[in-house]
Amino acid sequence: MxxxxxxxxxxxxxxxxxxxxxxxxxxxxxxxxxxxxxxxxxxxxxxxxxxxxxxxxxxxxxxxxxxxxxxxxxxxxxxxxxxxxxxxxxxxxxxxxxxxxxPGCRTLFEAADRQHDDLEHMRAYYGLQERHGVHLGLATRVRHDGRPGTVVDTAGRYLLVRLNDEPRPVRCHVTYAMEYETGPGEWTTVTPINHDTAPVPAG
Ligand SMILES: [Zn+2]
Structure with missing residues (x-):
């Protein structure tokens, strides 16, 4: 990768x-x-x-x-x-x-395939669209720990964010300390999802 x-x-x-x-x-x-x-x-x-x-x-x-x-x-x-x-x-x-x-296109096509798989997985897993109206993807404006930045890539189940005040991209968890811009000047704080709350079988 x-x-x-x-x-x-x-x-x-x-x-x-x-x-x-x-x-x-x-x-x-x-x-x-x-x-x-x-x-x-x-x-x-x-x-x-x-x-x-x-x-x-x-x-x-x-x-x-x-x-x-x-x-x-x-x-x-x-x-x-x-x-x-x-x-x-x-x-x-x-x-x-x-x-x-x-070359310039080939490397980005490879990135596009990887990002598509990563994003589809994260969208399905975290359900941000359904729960918060946030469409997870590249170019999305975010705040990580209150610091503004832009989603520039994916890394498995994580987002790579370029913060405005730091040249090196930061790996961010989708829901931890993250806000997403859902409209001009409109920010949405997302909440974690708990997939472990399935009812425990009795007995
Ligand atoms: Zn080309």
């Missing part, structure tokens, strides 16, 4: 973020998980066969070098030259056969 590809990048930002206000290279989070999309071929005179059907992991770019704009959502493997079609996002763990295999 390697968490490095995610942790070397800026914290993921939600899909609706204005690209002008996102850090270059920050992964795009869609419903709390890494997103992917095909290349935006609308500027090409004749769509090429082959490469255009591939799906790339989406990152925010400030350095797009083709056409007039510099900012947008681009491919992790080449954020300077491959802009993505913003109308066609998928979760990066979906459609594994269409994945781009170039």
């Amino acid at each position: 390697s968490t490095a590809p995610m942790l070397r990048r800026p914290a993921p930002r939600p899909l609706g973020t204005d690209p002008a206000h996102a850090e270059h290279g920050a992964p795009v989070a869609r419903r709390g998980e890494l997103a992917m999309a095909p290349r935006d071929a609308s500027f090409l005179r004749s769509p090429s066969t082959g490469g255009d059907t591939q799906l790339h992991v989406a990152v925010f770019t400030q350095q797009y070098a083709v056409g007039s704009g510099m900012v947008g959502i681009a491919a992790a493997c080449d954020p300077v030259r491959i802009l993505l079609d913003e109308g066609l996002f998928f979760g990066a763990h979906e459609l594994p056969k269409s994945r781009c295999r170039r």
